[in-house]
Amino acid sequence: MNENALCTKTHEYVLEQGGKYEIGITDYAIEQLGDIVFIELPEVGSEFTKNEAFATIESVKAASEIYMPISGKIAEINEQLVNSPELLNDENYEEKWLVKIVSAADQVEFADLLDYSDYKEEVE
DSSP states (O other): OTTTOOEESSSSEEEEEEEEEEEEOHHHHHHHSEEEEEEEOOOTHHHOOOOOOEEEEEESSOOOEOOOSEEEEEEOOOOOHHGGGGGGGGGTTTOOEEEEOOOOOOOEEEEEEHHHHHHHHHHH
């Protein structure tokens, strides 16, 4: 996982990527879920506010909602994961992001996000 990512206490991450923000779930979350078998992502153009559920993920253990770490509009979804959600379980698979958003979030929305190193300390 990218060391520049900011993480939530509910195990999502946000990473700025040239004007867009990549949103996904942390390696820790993937590990806790176990074998992922299904993922439902929103449609491009959908808008979400910070902390709003935007996706559902199911594993052999449980179903979980995934929450938006910052407000934004869906610009792109990871189609590969929709068709093959088990790719999230593959350590060598690089494209683990779920959606990319366009956001005008201000610093207040980023204030409660953890640096990746702080997040790692919290979950270990």
